[in-house]
Amino acid sequence: AAVLALLLVIASRFTPRRIATAEVLLLVGLGTAALWSSRMVIWWAPVAAYYLALHGAAIWGKKLKGLTEPDEERALRYGGKWTIVTVGVIWICFAITPIGSQILHGKQVDFAKSVSSVTPIGAVNYLKEKQIKGQIFNSMELGDYLLWDGPKEIAVFANSHVHLLPHEVWDHYLRVVNLSSDAEELLGRYGVNTVVLDLPRRNNLMRRLENDGEWRVGYKDGSSVVLLRNKPLQ
Template identity: 30%
Template sequence: MNRFSIQRLWVFVVLACCFGYVVALPLDPYDYWLYLKNGSVAHATKNIVDHDLYAFTAAGRGFINLQWLTEAAYDWAYRTGGIELSAFLHAVVMTLAFALLLAIVQRMSGNLRIAAGVTFLCFILSATNLALRPQGISVIFFAATLFLLSARRYWPIPLIVALWVNCHGAFVLGLAMVGIEWIGSLSGLQWISGASTSPGAQVQGSSRPHHKALFATLALSVVASLLNPAGVGIYKMVAGIEANSRANLLTEWDPPSILEPTGFLFFVALLLLLVLHDRGRLKWSNAQLLTFLFFTLMALRQQRSVIWWGMGMAPLFALEFSNLCGSEKPPPRGPARLWIVNWAFAGIVFCYLVSSTPWLKTNNPLVPGIKQRLVSPDTPVQLAGSLRDLPGPRRIFNNLGWGGYLAWKLDEQKRIFCHSLVFVFPSTVMGDYLLISNGHAMWEELLARYKVDALILSKVDQRLLIPLVMKSPHWRITYEDELGVVFEARRPMNAP
């Protein structure tokens, strides 16, 4: 029987945790459904969706579709196997990304224990950013780029960038990683590609060939990034999204807070890395320092970048832990029954993972109740159904977080107020959204100005508005559940 050591079991368990966690995540109402709808429309029309189709406040406004290829993949997966296949493939992709990260750490540290531990740490830091959304495809591209740099196999990186730029705006991180590695090679000290199994080892001497190769890779990657429908305009679009998202109060663009799970874990991990560096006295190269500063500043500015910080810092954690712990000793030859126990435990974990897949988890008593759902409990399924049943065309004021699901669920006669692609909307629209949602004194006048004749309001996000609407003689409730309330205008709302 092939010996299955405890170290290999740790590796298996870490990757099993990644897969099991992601595959059990219910689909939230925020992003996936909107991109799925775009993919469905693109498949039907044979054209990339490059203007808004769902909100009457932005009807026809053009935009650069950064993730059109991801939308096409979502549409294919949904048509082939529904949301079950979509969720399963997403979990496989995320697990492959962390497997690549584990391989990088193992190569740098020469220690499977360290590789498993660092990978699990990165997984924990990423846990709140692993939902099914276009950012997920960036995770695998990020890990693949990191892996290729660590192996000094530069030639596939421009090909990755050419795909990445059509899937998600985080392609710029691939360019940044190559650029940092190139800058590091100028001093003769390389970061990822300079690692070996010796703690703190750095490669010197042969930097000139790698300097040239990295520069060529960077240049080709920049050219490859232009292979998208917008060409060079993609950079202006990426730069504009962050500013617009901040202006319109999307919380994932806010700085991390120690009071939130993601922020707390980030600051703990940052402190751990600094303590390890201080205790180990390991001198960082120029590129290592640049990498630390680049990703740390990103994470400090916006909590959605904590996932990139965790993955980007994995090589540094590997070097620091290996510097303190030393190389791994071969495991002792234990009794054969111990290997059998390891195989048996791995088999039990594997069976649980199979039972947790979307096709089986709904009837699996071992899966927690909330994880048995295919769709998250905060998705307004019944509320959207009530809206869909309202007669005639409608102009609907909705909760921003529900916009994507409503775009997917409602027909073209029923237009919503807003959705998560906030950069599509004029700033005045998002300002009015906040005023109305918070029950401003002019809330009804603003609704009349937009000729809104139906409302779908969240009992959490719009709790201040709901009592005001209930007291108004101009609205009546058509449906209510634990998530929210649907209102219909008693007569058409006309602009004053």
């Protein structure tokens, strides 16, 4: 995606085509959505590739006509200057990114500052420290990070790809997070001894489990909580 974006910037500089407002809105809008959620890249990439092909064809067609006329030679000289400016801006933007700082300066970037403030870093570190294993119940919103950085021995209940979950499992998930009367029974049915929730959104579920008497808080910070069953199921 980064390479495609770079090529598109360069092509936009040299293309003889008029860049339409709709093109800018599509690329910027979908690009912003892709920065917010990586899954949106699949929507941005085809649009970017389409416009890159259009601009590439226009540039190639212009080159075939030759650049011998005085006006075109002058445009080429100015184009060269703008190329240097474009490359310079791209280099600056790269240098201030976390990976750029690490490559250029050997500087290790604070991971906590590179991710969202609601990322359950502390909760995951706690799971690793306590060597939690087996099936857990977790907020869907935390599932992707748990899969990425959580202990390999745990089984995540749900993540953002809810369309891949069996209908029954998704129904049970909703019943638990919506405080259904059989929530504790469902947790026992799945053999859950550990619950990881996002806060403050799941405060009510956390309080209900605490008040139930079968659960205790093992870890808690401003964005997540880990609850442990007092008498683990075997």
